Amino acid sequence: MFGDSRRTVVVVGSQWGDEGKGKLVDVLAERAAWVVRYQGGANAGHTVDLGDSTFVLHQIPSGILHPGVRCAIGNGVVLDPDQLFEEIDGLVKDGIDVEGRLYVSDRAHLVLPYHKLVDAESSASKAIGTTGRGIGPAYEDKVARRGVRVLDLRNKDRLRELVTQGADHANAQLGRFKSDKRVRVEDTLALLDKLAGRLLPLAEDVGLMVHRAIKSGAAVLLEGAQGSLLDVDHGTYPYVTSSNTTSGGAAVGAGIAPTAIDAVLGVVKAYTTRVGGGPLPTEMDEALAEQTRKLGNEYGATTGRPRRCGWFDAVVVRYAARINGLTDLAVTKLDVLDTFEKIALCSAYEIDGELHHEFPADLTALERATPKYEWLPGWKRSTADARRIEDLPDEARRYLDRMRELVETPITYVSVGTRRDQIIGL
Ligand code: GDP
Ligand code: IMO
Ligand code: MG
Numbered sequence: 018m019f020g021d022s023r024r025t026v027v028v029v030g031s032q033w034g035d036e037g038k039g040k041l042v043d044v045l046a047e048r049a050a051w052v053v054r055y056q057g058g059a060n061a062g063h064t065v066d067l068g069d070s071t072f073v074l075h076q077i078p079s080g081i082l083h084p085g086v087r088c089a090i091g092n093g094v095v096l097d098p099d100q101l102f103e104e105i106d107g108l109v110k111d112g113i114d115v116e117g118r119l120y121v122s123d124r125a126h127l128v129l130p131y132h133k134l135v136d137a138e139s140s141a142s143k144a145i146g147t148t149g150r151g152i153g154p155a156y157e158d159k160v161a162r163r164g165v166r167v168l169d170l171r172n173k174d175r176l177r178e179l180v181t182q183g184a185d186h187a188n189a190q191l192g193r194f195k196s197d198k199r200v201r202v203e204d205t206l207a208l209l210d211k212l213a214g215r216l217l218p219l220a221e222d223v224g225l226m227v228h229r230a231i232k233s234g235a236a237v238l239l240e241g242a243q244g245s246l247l248d249v250d251h252g253t254y255p256y257v258t259s260s261n262t263t264s265g266g267a268a269v270g271a272g273i274a275p276t277a278i279d280a281v282l283g284v285v286k287a288y289t290t291r292v293g294g295g296p297l298p299t300e301m302d303e304a305l306a307e308q309t310r311k312l313g314n315e316y317g318a319t320t321g322r323p324r325r326c327g328w329f330d331a332v333v334v335r336y337a338a339r340i341n342g343l344t345d346l347a348v349t350k351l352d353v354l355d356t357f358e359k360i361a362l363c364s365a366y367e368i369d370g371e372l373h374h375e376f377p378a379d380l381t382a383l384e385r386a387t388p389k390y391e392w393l394p395g396w397k398r399s400t401a402d403a404r405r406i407e408d409l410p411d412e413a414r415r416y417l418d419r420m421r422e423l424v425e426t427p428i429t430y431v432s433v434g435t436r437r438d439q440i441i442g443l
Contacts, residue, residue, distance in 0.1 A: 018345065018429065019048050023279045025237045027267045030244030031283035031337035033291035035317070035324065037349035037432060038284050039063025042079035042240045044430075044440055045282075050235035051087045052080025053227055055270030056260040057242030058095040058128055058155070060148040062318025066435035070111060073318045077104050077119065078240050084114060087230075089223045092124035093260065093270020095155040096167065097133075098212045121216065122223035122272065123168040128155040129180070130208065131187035131200040138196040145256055146293030148319050154190075156259035158183055167220050170213040180205050224272020231277050239267040239278070245337040246291075253380060256295025264341040283343040283426065285334050287351045287416075290324040292317045296383040299327035299363045313353040328361040328390065331423035336376035338426045347430035348417060351409075352439075357395040360416060363388040364423055393419065400433045406443055 018026050028045065030036045043065040046052050054061075059075040065082055074081065076096060078088040090096055105115050132151030136142050139154075147153060158164040163186060165179045184202045191198055230237055243262040246252045251263055260266060268275040288309060291297045301309060306326040309315065315324035337343065354360055366373045366386035377383055396410035403409050409417075409431070421428050431441040 018045055018280060018282055019236045024234060025231055025239070025273075025277050025279050027239040027241065027264045027278055027281045027341075029241040029264050029267070029281060029283055029341050029343075030262065031285045031334055031341065031343065031346075032244045032289050032330075033246045033297070034244040035062075035290055035292070036244060036284040036286050037347070038241060039065050039074060039079040040349065040432060040435065040437075041282065041284050041347050041430065042238060043082055044437060045238055046080035046083045046086050048236055049080060049086055049238045051089065051227060051230050051237045052078035052240055053089045053091050053223065053237065053271045054078050054094050054240050054242065055091045055267045056093040056262060057258065058152050059097045059100045059150045060152045060258060060319060061242035063240075063242070064318050064435070066437070068436050071435075072108070072111070075104055075319065076101050077108070077115075080238060080240070081108065081115060081119070082113060085118070087118045087120070089120040089221075089227065090122060090125060091223050091271040092122040093266060094122070094125050095128050095152060095159070096121060096125045097128040097150065098216050099208065102212065102215060119219060120221045120223055120226065121167055121219045123166065123220040124272070125167050126155055126159045126164040127167065128152070129165065129183065129205055131184050131205065132158070134198060134200060135187050135190050138191055138194050138198060140194065144294060150319070153259045154187070158186070167216065170209060170217055176209065177202075177206060180209070227271055227273050228277075231273065239271050241267065245341060246333060251340050253295045253383065256293065256380075280344040281341050282345045282347055282429065283334070283337055283341055284347045284349060286329075286349050287354055288313075288329050289327040289333070290315050291327075292320070292322050292324050296380060297325055297327050298332075298366060298383060298386045299330045299361075299388050301326050301328065309353065312356070313350055328363055328388070329420065330363045330388070331420065332363060332366060332374065332376050334424045338424055343426045345429035346421070346424065346426045347432065348420065348428055349432040351413060351417075351431055352400045352433045354395065355399050355401075356397065358397070359392050360395055361390040361392055362416075362419055362423065364391055365389040391419065401439060403433050403441060404438075406431070406441055409441070
């Protein structure tokens with residue numbers, strides 16, 4: 018991905034999340050100086066399999082497993098400080114040196130215990146099937162201008178004022194939910210007092226640091242979380258997360274200019290999955306979904322929930338290509354389809370007797386959409402050891418060719434297993 022004219026690259030999920038962003042970021046980070054998370058928070062679960070050990074990263078960028086790569090959490094992330102230190106301590110225990118190369122934007126908003134409580138007690142969150150990590154409530158406070166930022170930990174009086182405001186608002190919401198749980202301002206302040214001593218030394222002007230790195234010619238990766246169809250503007254609203262997951266969010270959330278971005282890599286599975294509620298037009302029948310779930314180990318990396326499974330939806334990915342400006346595609350989990358007799362690709366939707374090639378905004382239209390499938394023969398042998406495109410069976414190459422045509426984006430990587438080395442670069 019990196020070249021002389023490609024120094025700043027966004028990695029973005031181009032379906033409903035869990036496409037294998039963690040794996041791709043880890044692979045690409047070998048040649049990067051910086052990896053920056055730009056939105057979301059601990060709702061993300063990015064898996065990196067190093068062979069003898071597997072890591073699931075929630076807030077720390079997936080570049081952390083390469084010694085010497087600098088990692089930053091941008092202003093667009095809602096940061097759960099308690100979880101962050103749990104994650105750091107876990108990595109250190111596993112022999113990963115984090116010290117001195119992890120930074121947190123002083124503008125990032127904090128996810129506080131009351132955000133998690135509101136998320137847990139809200140029936141609206143249950144209906145969406147949120148991860149319960151307090152993401153929606155924390156972004157709500159940010160937009161409503163009552164959020165607490167990392168830099169507020171530097172001023173105790175200001176912090177007390179903000180936490181009191183936030184807790185009052187959360188308690189009022191809990192009352193409306195008919196929950197008997199309440200938050201105590203003093204408990205939240207005590208927690209923050211305990212964590213501030215560790216968090217403040219990591220706090221930096223991340224936008225400025227990344228800007229300087231880009232100016233010096235360093236290779237910079239911007240790591241997206243969730244997927245494009247979970248974007249609050251472009252996704253299957255209201256069944257979305259509360260941030261802009263798409264590449265537009267990368268500039269805003271890392272604190273750099275949109276013109277600094279040179280390329281956008283869209284990560285897609287060779288099929289489709291989704292966790293939580295909301296439309297999934299190409300959803301398989303339960304027997305086939307169960308088989309795919311087993312083969313692909315499709316269980317949430319953060320919540321452990323079984324993922325819903327569907328065929329590859331080219332309407333979705335072509336839409337993602339447009340709104341993200343995808344320059345490249347990475348297709349993951351091709352190996353999961355190794356045993357299938359035949360494989361379907363959705364090329365259009367039929368809605369009320371009409372053929373649609375563009376992804377509709379209206380949820381009720383999506384509910385009435387019948388996918389138009391193209392069926393291709395399976396290859397019925399293992400692809401796990403393929404390291405060059407020529408190693409892939411003809412049928413697998415035909416499948417990828419059709420995918421590329423329908424999505425109108427070149428495929429630059431094909432992943433054929435969880436491990437770092439199980440990847441084909443084209
Ligand atoms: P992310 O959230 O986009 O980083 O993806 P997750 O880590 O939540 O889910 C992707 C899962 O697929 C993880 O368990 C990865 O180890 C696994 N994975 C990634 N690429 C491949 C692949 O090419 N083949 C297989 N079989 N598994 C993969
Ligand atoms: P990664 O980065 C898949 C989904 C939740 C729910 C909706 C809103 O690992 O791809 P939230 O807790 O964000 O308010 O939940 O978004 N969701 C994800 N699904 N992968 C993720 O992250 C997700 N993060 C949130 O399941 O439907
Ligand atoms: Mg994930």
